[in-house]
Amino acid sequence: MDFLSNFVLLLLVPSLLVLKAVSEASFDESDNLMIRQVESHVDDFLNAERHFEKFKARFQKTYATPEEHDYRFNVFKANLRRAKRHQLLDPSAVHGVTQFSDLTPAEFRRDYLGLNPLRFPADAQQAPILPTDNLPTDFDWRENGAVTPVKNQGNCGSCWSFSTIGALEGAHFLATGNLESLSEQQLVDCDRECDPEEYDACDDGCNGGLMNNAFEYILKTGGVEREKDYPYTGRDRSPCKFNESKIVASVSNFSVVSIDEDQIAANLVKNGPLAVGINAVFMQTYTAGVSCPFLCSGELDHGVLLVGYGSAGYSPIRFKEKPYWILKNSWSKYWGEHGYYRICRGQNMCGVDSMVSSVVAAIQTTSQ
Numbered sequence: 001m002d003f004l005s006n007f008v009l010l011l012l013v014p015s016l017l018v019l020k021a022v023s024e025a026s027f028d029e030s031d032n033l034m035i036r037q038v039e040s041h042v043d044d045f046l047n048a049e050r051h052f053e054k055f056k057a058r059f060q061k062t063y064a065t066p067e068e069h070d071y072r073f074n075v076f077k078a079n080l081r082r083a084k085r086h087q088l089l090d091p092s093a094v095h096g097v098t099q100f101s102d103l104t105p106a107e108f109r110r111d112y113l114g115l116n117p118l119r120f121p122a123d124a125q126q127a128p129i130l131p132t133d134n135l136p137t138d139f140d141w142r143e144n145g146a147v148t149p150v151k152n153q154g155n156c157g158s159c160w161s162f163s164t165i166g167a168l169e170g171a172h173f174l175a176t177g178n179l180e181s182l183s184e185q186q187l188v189d190c191d192r193e194c195d196p197e198e199y200d201a202c203d204d205g206c207n208g209g210l211m212n213n214a215f216e217y218i219l220k221t222g223g224v225e226r227e228k229d230y231p232y233t234g235r236d237r238s239p240c241k242f243n244e245s246k247i248v249a250s251v252s253n254f255s256v257v258s259i260d261e262d263q264i265a266a267n268l269v270k271n272g273p274l275a276v277g278i279n280a281v282f283m284q285t286y287t288a289g290v291s292c293p294f295l296c297s298g299e300l301d302h303g304v305l306l307v308g309y310g311s312a313g314y315s316p317i318r319f320k321e322k323p324y325w326i327l328k329n330s331w332s333k334y335w336g337e338h339g340y341y342r343i344c345r346g347q348n349m350c351g352v353d354s355m356v357s358s359v360v361a362a363i364q365t366t367s368q
Contacts, residue, residue, distance in 0.1 A: 114157025
């Protein structure tokens with residue numbers, strides 16, 4: 001084979017491998033195509049049992065019966081095989097073993113997602129157009145005092161409440177100078193009444209919800225308590241224990257931000273962290289880096305908090321250096337980059353730009 005043939009072959013092999021991964025994915029009816037990513041540092045599947053033992057020790061996993069243990073081991077191996085195809089689809093991130101590696105994709109979606117992005121409530125106004133010519137190159141609200149530590153929703157589909165509360169925590173900080181950890185459980189327990197004529201679906205605790213619905217609830221009910229006064233349990237269908245006398249933060253108004261990324265950045269800088277929806281199919285195996293997959297659905301199923309952006313995150317060959325959004329998640333600090341997810345900015349990747357909400361906090365007239 002001559003030099004030119006060898007050169008052409010070298011160019012074709014990566015593309016063929018990607019096509020092979022996509023082709024294989026399309027024939028696996030038990031999985032979602034878009035969740036097929038690669039664990040770059042787990043490539044010795046003959047040692048799957050060793051990896052499983054490390055996984056159990058790291059995440060303190062125990063199983064009730066030998067049958068359950070064997071079943072979870074088989075799921076774990078399936079996730080390693082899924083991961084083996086990953087880096088080809090998302091080469092700028094690192095995908096690997098996470099606390100979700102013994103869950104099927106269906107279990108992951110059922111227990112750890114929970115966004116119901118249907119129709120915005122009537123009070124959700126369009127955010128005004130902001131100037132964008134003097135935006136900072138890089139910005140991070142974590143460095144400016146508006147973000148509480150990463151929380152953990154547990155196996156409850158309450159991501160929408162964490163996204164909502166994170167945005168209100170930031171807005172309350174901007175309004176008062178005080179960073180308060182606010183109550184997600186109040187939303188899980190109490191935000192259940194809505195007019196079916198106005199909404200396609202109501203917020204439903206661990207079964208999902210929508211951030212703008214929750215802003216509407218806070219606006220109508222008067223506010224939310226501190227987390228220490230109404231602590232998170234992750235349990236569903238608990239009685240509402242809201243105490244109006246303990247309100248510490250409330251909503252003045254909220255608005256839907258344009259899909260334009262400069263406007264999203266401008267609203268982030270001016271109004272604080274933003275509640276956003278995203279497609280989470282690549283997040284089950286994400287461990288680090290800037291996620292910029294070749295293919296990703298725009299169907300939103302998870303609520304997160306946009307806290308900042310960067311101008312250039314390292315990405316090999318195809319992407320070189322890529323600007324990114326910084327998203328706070330609610331799966332504990334042991335997931336991703338200490339609880340955070342970086343995703344490509346500039347392409348509405350995984351629908352991250354298509355459902356963005358800004359909130360303005362009201363200044364309380366009495367101290368709590």
